[in-house]
Amino acid sequence: MSEVIQLVDTLAVGVFAITGALAAAERRLDILGFILFGTITGIGGGTARDLLLGTDTIFWISQTRYLWVCIGASVATWFLAPMLNSLHRVLLWADAVGIALFSVLGTIKALQWGSPPVVAVVMGMMTATFGSILRDTLLNQEPVLLGPGMYVTAAQPGSASYIGLQSLSFTAALAMPLAMALAFAL
Structure with missing residues (x-):
């Protein structure tokens, strides 16, 4: 299961990096602006989570693939953004996907670090939203x-439903996609 979590986590970072790069496209920034905002958005929520949880190391410092994913997604978006009809619409859909993925992944990481369920829900919400809030604030x-x-409202049920499903003895392999689907549907 940990390989699946790592894959989904990497995907989520990439999706949020795309949203940061799309926001840079709306502002007509150069390629470095795309990379900067893609990276801030991609790793912002997880960085805040890891700092608050007091983890041994921030996830993207110990596993640099996350930075490369942010850079790659941002550069790809720089090339593709001029072809998109509605940058804002794509940004909203990508944000919804990122929230769905990160609300549950942030919860899982908090639980792995021994956080009580209520703290894990807050960490899931923060992981899912902080990078995008930081992106928009800096812009x-x-x-x-x-x-x-x-x-933001969708992040809480996504996070809480994962904990609820786990308490009902659902396996992580089943609880994770169900909770993510709920967050996305909202």
């Missing part, structure tokens, strides 16, 4: 995730 715009819609 001097109202955070998309705090605007109308269910963006």
Whole structure:
């Protein structure tokens, strides 16, 4: 199961890096702006989580593949963004996917570090939202995730449902995709 979690975690970082790069595209930044905002968004929530949990090392410092994923996703977005009809619409959909993935992954990591369930839910929510909020704040715009819609609200049920399913003896292999699907559906 840990290989699946690592794969989904890497995918989630890439998805959020794309949202950061799309936000840079909306501002017509250069390729370094794409990489900067892609990286901030891709690793921001997990960095905050790891700092608050007091983990031995921040995830992307010990496993540099996450930085390479951010850079690759940002550069790919730099090339592809001019071909997209609606950058904002793609950004919103990618944010929804990222929230669904990271709300559960952040919860799992917090539980692995011995956090009580209520703390794990908060860590799942933070992992899912902090990078995007940081992105929008640094771009001097109202955070998309705090605007109308269910963006931040979707992270809480995704996180809490994973814990609920685990308490009902669902395997992690089943609880993880079900909780992610719930967060995405909201």
